[in-house]
Amino acid sequence: MDRRDFMKTCAAFGLTLGLRPQNLFAQCDDNTNLFFINFIADGGWYPPHLMDPKLNDPSIMVTADRDGSTIDTLHDTYPEYSRQDAGDSWADADTLGRHGIAGNIRFNNLQYPYAGDSGTHLAWGDFFEAHGSDIVVVNGINVATGNHITGRKNTWGGHKNRNNPSLAALHAANQTDNLAIPYISYGGYAETASEVPLARISTSGQNTILNNLTNSPNSYLSDSVEDLIRAKSAARLGQAQEQERLLKAQRKIASLQNAQMSAAQLNCLKEAYENNTIYDTDSEPYITTTSRDLKRMARFVLSSFESGVAVSANIYRGGFDDHSWFNRDQSKVMAELLDGLDYLLREAKARNLLDRTVILVSSEFGRPPHMNDNGVDGGGQENEEGRDHWSHTSAMVMGGGIPGNAVVGETDATFTSVPHESGETITMAALHYALRNRLGISDALKEKYPLLETGIDFFGDS
Secondary structure, eight states: OOHHHHHHHHHHTTOBOOOOOOOTTOOSOOOOOOEEEEEEETTOOOGGGTTSOOOOEEEEEEETTEEETTSOOHHHHOGGGBOTTSOOTTBOGGGTTSEEEETTEEEEOBEEEOSSSSOOEEEHHHHHHHHGGGEEEEEEEEOOOOOHHHHHHHHHHSOSSSOOOOHHHHHHHHSOTTOSSSEEESSSOOOOTTSSOEEEOOHHHHHHHHHTOOOOTTOOSOHHHHHHHHHHHHHHHHHHHHHOOOHHHHHHHHHHHHHTOOHHHHHHHHHHHHHSOSSOTTTSOOSSHHHHHHHHHHHHHHHHHHTTSOSEEEEEEOOOOOSBSHHHHHHHHHHHHHHHHHHHHHHHHHTTOGGGEEEEEEOSOBOOSSOOSOSGGGTSOTTOBOOOOBSEEEEEEEETTOOOSEEEOEEOTTSOEEOOTTSOOOOHHHHHHHHHHHHTOOHHHHHHSOOOOOOOOSSSOO
């Protein structure tokens, strides 16, 4: 497939590219870049169902008129999702098995069935036992908002009041030399502030794109002669662009350079996707077809990193905004998230990419420790009640050489943020400040999109 046909295929199947001039002759060499993935749980998740578990306590008041008797109703409402009585090695006896412990990380002891009639489950404990050594849990984040738009800017851009580039965009802008599609997004907050091209991709289109990424069978010239022609052409175009001062003309020349990008670079992506994959996304068990799609996203992203095509990505799962049927629906989306994340971590380790891939798993805010009145009390059905918005939440960071098996921050029994031991309030801006340093974001970009300095040591760097 030539470059023009590739672009047509991308447009037809949901991949929108914003490109800049590339190295036209990139081969499948080892990519030594540092990578970044925003693993987005969009809608507002509930950390007490994952990595900040709580026990029901009717003796405490979580608001002026609601007690703490519904902080965790899942074990009783849907016992099929509870592993309380499973006798797991990670079960915490002090909570009668409702919570689990893996190293230093506490989690809610839940499970969710895989698709089909196999009778097997994804257990939260299996996930944290397998990956806890790579995970830093950040609890007690005060996002100071319950607004989706503000929360997304804050959680993935680091600032509530500005349309900052997402952290993935900043990282891509920091490392864009010779990259075909430096920043890939499957959804969620993907502001670039024109700092970097963005490739919006859909899972429905990526397999068709990959199937069509083949070397052109129509060439009558040897590879060495074609490379020489391309090199001469690229040199002349580059020289013309350096001499051309008009922005419009520069863009036209850049487009022509992009159109001549070597097919070799695109075939590196296909090679990495088809032949370098360790865990086949189509033969693995999965929670739902949505979690299988998350695995396919992860496979494509890692292949893009490995082949030198990209350095940043958004992997996206929405559906966390459960104002009704909370216990039923939040359990499923949380299981889907863990299923996709488990694949990402296993595959990244198997490809020796995890130590060079920083992963942020987060949501724009949390959900409150009390249920709303959408159930029977409000005229609805049994178990129809949900949880609304809450400005306290958690996140997880893993990979990139960051020491795991760690928990930073905490919330009290009412799932309300407690100040960090440094005296500071943990915020997403503070976490972004630390992640920018970990990723090596340039001083120029930091100054252009400033954040307040934090003294919180999230990653054991001090």
